Amino acid sequence: xxxxxxxxxxxxxxxxxxxxxxxxxxxxxxxxxxxxxxxxxxxxxxxxxxxxxxxxxxxxxxxxxxxxxxxxxxxxxxxxxxxxxxxxxxxxxxxxxxxxxxxxxxxxxxxxxxxxxxxxxxxxxxxxxxxxxxxxxxxxxxxxxxxxxxxxxxxxxxxxxxxxxxxxxxxxxxxxxxxxxxxxxxxxxxxxxxxxxxxxxxxxxx
Numbered sequence: 001x002x003x004x005x006x007x008x009x010x011x012x013x014x015x016x017x018x019x020x021x022x023x024x025x026x027x028x029x030x031x032x033x034x035x036x037x038x039x040x041x042x043x044x045x046x047x048x049x050x051x052x053x054x055x056x057x058x059x060x061x062x063x064x065x066x067x068x069x070x071x072x073x074x075x076x077x078x079x080x081x082x083x084x085x086x087x088x089x090x091x092x093x094x095x096x097x098x099x100x101x102x103x104x105x106x107x108x109x110x111x112x113x114x115x116x117x118x119x120x121x122x123x124x125x126x127x128x129x130x131x132x133x134x135x136x137x138x139x140x141x142x143x144x145x146x147x148x149x150x151x152x153x154x155x156x157x158x159x160x161x162x163x164x165x166x167x168x169x170x171x172x173x174x175x176x177x178x179x180x181x182x183x184x185x186x187x188x189x190x191x192x193x194x195x196x197x198x199x200x201x202x203x204x205x206x
Contacts, residue, residue, distance in 0.1 A: 013204040019194045023062035030055035030175070034168055046160070049168045050118075056171035057083075057115045060108065063179050064090055067186070070193050083112045087178070094185040104174035104181075111171055114162040126153040 007013075030052055037048035064086035068075045071093045078089065087108055091098045100109050133145045155161060186193045 008205050015202040015204055017200045019198045019200055021066055021197050023066055026055050026059040026062055030059055046163050049163050052168050053171045056175045057111050059175045067182050104177040107170045107174040117159045121159055124155055126155045129153050
C-alpha cells in the first residue's frame, strides 16, 4: 500500500479506456464484394452480390448500435428491438422523419425483407400457374412443352428475388445515406459522437 501511495503522490493515475468501433470494417467488406460482383461473369455474380447486400444490412445494424448506444438512454435494453425499430429509434432521437414510402427508408425496409429471407431461408412452393398445351402434343412431352411456353413460376419473396446489381447498389447507397443523415444531424445538434475507435482518458488523482 505504501508503494501505491508513494506512486500516486508523485504520479498522475490515468484511467484509459477505448471506445472501439468496427462498423467501418463491415463497410469495407461490403464495397469489396460489390466491386467483385461487377467484375464477375454473368451467372456467377450472385456469389458476390449476396455477401455485398448482407454486409450492407450488417453495416446498418452496426451503425444503429454505434449511434444508439451514445444517443439513446438504456440502449442495451433495446438491442433486441427489430431492425426497423432500431432505425426508427435513432432517427426519431435525431428528429429525423422516417417515411417508409420514401428513400432511403423504402430501401431500408426492403433490406429488412432480404435479411429475413436470408436468415430464415427454407424451401418454398410457389403459387401455381396454369398454361395450356394443345392435345395434339404427345402426353409424355406435355410437361416439357408447358415449361417452354411460360417457364418456371416465380416467388417474389424468395432470397434470389432480391439478388441483383441494382438492388445491391441501392442497399449500399441506403447504408451510406443513413449514416450521413445521422452524422450531419449529430453535428448540427452538437452531439459529441464517437464514430471511430477513440481512446477515453481520465486523470483519477488530479
